[in-house]
Amino acid sequence: MGTGVSVNxxxxxxxxxxxPTILWVGPYRMYYHSHEPNEPAHVHVDRDDQSAKFWLVPxxxxxxxxxxxxxxxxxxxxxxxxxxxxxxxxxxxxxx
Numbered sequence: 001m002g003t004g005v006s007v008n009x010x011x012x013x014x015x016x017x018x019x020p021t022i023l024w025v026g027p028y029r030m031y032y033h034s035h036e037p038n039e040p041a042h043v044h045v046d047r048d049d050q051s052a053k054f055w056l057v058p059x060x061x062x063x064x065x066x067x068x069x070x071x072x073x074x075x076x077x078x079x080x081x082x083x084x085x086x087x088x089x090x091x092x093x094x095x096x
Contacts, residue, residue, distance in 0.1 A: 022089045025078050030086065032093065041090045045075050054079045056087050 023030040027047045036042070041056040050066035052075055059080045064072055079086065 020093070022086055023082060025082065028075060028078060030079070030082070032090065034093070041087055041094075043079060043086050043090075045079065047071075047075075056083055056090065059083055 019031055019033055021029055021031045022043065029046045030043050031046070032043055042062060043054055043056060045052050045054065047067075050071075052064045052067055052072060053062040054060065054076065055062055056079075059076070061072070061076065067075060
């Protein structure tokens, strides 16, 4: 994860039942919902009251709720830089 961004794996875990956190990168929480296995691999990213959903193959924006264009670009980069890890965790949770 060579972004120079602080990655805090100590906070990874389940904050809400059924909503496991995959990764914290700075203020961004990356997670998936346990009830979405029939969709292509994706990750949700939240910061405060802002949220976005990104497909992982290929990395692309599915929806944005509140991030500015500049911050959304930053989040997109973080998802892309951590895609392999995020995809590995998706496949562990939803084996094909």
